[in-house]
Amino acid sequence: MRAIVYRETGDPSVLQLVERPTLEPGTGEVRVRIVVSGVNPTDWKSRRGAASGQALPFDEVVPGQDGAGIVEAVGDDVQHVSVGDRVWLALAAYQRSNSGSSQEQAVLPAERVFALPASASFDQGATMGVPAITAYRALTVAEDGPDELHPTALSDKVVLVAGGAGAVGHAAIQLARWAGATVITTVSGPTKAALAVAAGAHHVLTYTDADIVEQIRAIAPEGVDQIVEVAPAQNAELDLAVIRNRGSISVYANNGGDEVTLNVRRHFALNVRYQFVLLYTVGIDAIRAAGDTINIALADGALGIGEETGLPLHRFSLEQTADAHALVESGAVGKVLIDVTVA
Template structure:
């Protein structure tokens, strides 16, 4: 089978196309014929490491955490999926040398494989994983909020999504709106604002505007209930200015800096909760619960993709996975997908 691997950290040129045998699934494992592989920033960050040429934990690594395809074989003890099922994948490459989705067949644990509802496409399935589960988790950590999303779960709540044109921001807008929240988002300019509007945001603001805090307070006089934050170092002052008493700030990335300074007195006077979100360490139960909720949203048509839905698609074939990684690393707006095999 055709497989992409890298044997050392570095730029996209370290990705190589090789042939290798198809592996059989062991107990509790599933083999999936990959139709579409999704590329996320976490994939190129793992490939780059902290410096070029670093040794890896394995002899070689197959990249990409997300994807969608068809179950080809199952090991003993697997009951959540069966041969022939359409599925989407999450954390496929986590702590596994050969689990990544940049290959024709991937073997991974059954609890990283989820049924893909009939209305959803393989493109949608490959666009879930890291962005959608991260967004779901961020929307379910508030002290006064729900632990599970469903229509009506966020009725009466106001959610601020920082960076609404990114993949996680896009999913957060869609999921929050599906659950009944009023969604405000901040973006860098009109072009990204149009994408956030297409995703379903009710209010789209430019974060560089000097009066952005006043605009948010105009929409939410008592403050916002929950902030889904991509750039805490840059936005901590704004977040404090607009969060309500007992509000929560869910941080899932460090865009704009690794350190931030917080005014302790002002934060504890408002009982503000900061919740940091890293998908790899949230725990299996959180991932499973998120996947179930995401599938409900898919059935309801709440997680559309494509330019008309606010998430433009950029396509590559497997042999050009390096180009796909380079495009994501460049900061392109939208979702980068790799066509691996025919659906």
């Protein structure tokens, strides 16, 4: 079977298409025929590493944390999926050399495999993993918020999503809206604003406006309950100016810088909670809980994809995986998908 591998860190040119043997799943494992693979920023960041040419923990690595496909075989002690099931994947490549979704057949731990609702497409499944689970986690860590989402879980809350045109921002808007929140998002300009509106945000604002604080406070006079933050260094002052007492700020990325300066007294006064979100170390129980609820939202039709719902799709073949990585690395808006096999 065909697979994409890299043997050292570097730019997209280190990705190679190779032939590899088809593996059998062991105890607690599942083999999935990958139909569609999703590419995320974490994929190119792992591939690039801190510097080009670095050694890897394995002889070679198959990239791709997210994907969707059909179960071909199951090992012992696997009960929640069966041969022939349509599924989506989360963190497929984490700490494993050959489980990534950038290959025709992937063997991975069953706990990272989720049944795909009958109404959801493989494209939808391949977009869930990192973006949707990150968004779900960011929306369920507030001190005064819900531990899990459902259609009324956030009905009395105001959620601010920074960067609503990104993949995580898009999922956060959709999940927050599905859970009943009033959703505000900030974007850089009209093109991204149109995508955020299509995703379902109630209020779409331009973060460079001089009166952005006043605009947000006009919507939420008492302050926003929850902020889903992509750029904490750039937005620290704005976040502090609009967060309510006992509000929470969920940070899932470091766009704009690694260092954040916080005014201790002002944060003390508001009892503000910062929660950092990294899926790799959040624990499988949290991943599974998020995936189960995401499936409910998928079945409810709340997690649409495509330009009409605010997430343009960019498609590549498996042979074009390097181009797919390069597009994500360039900061393209939307979701990059790789067509691996025919459904």
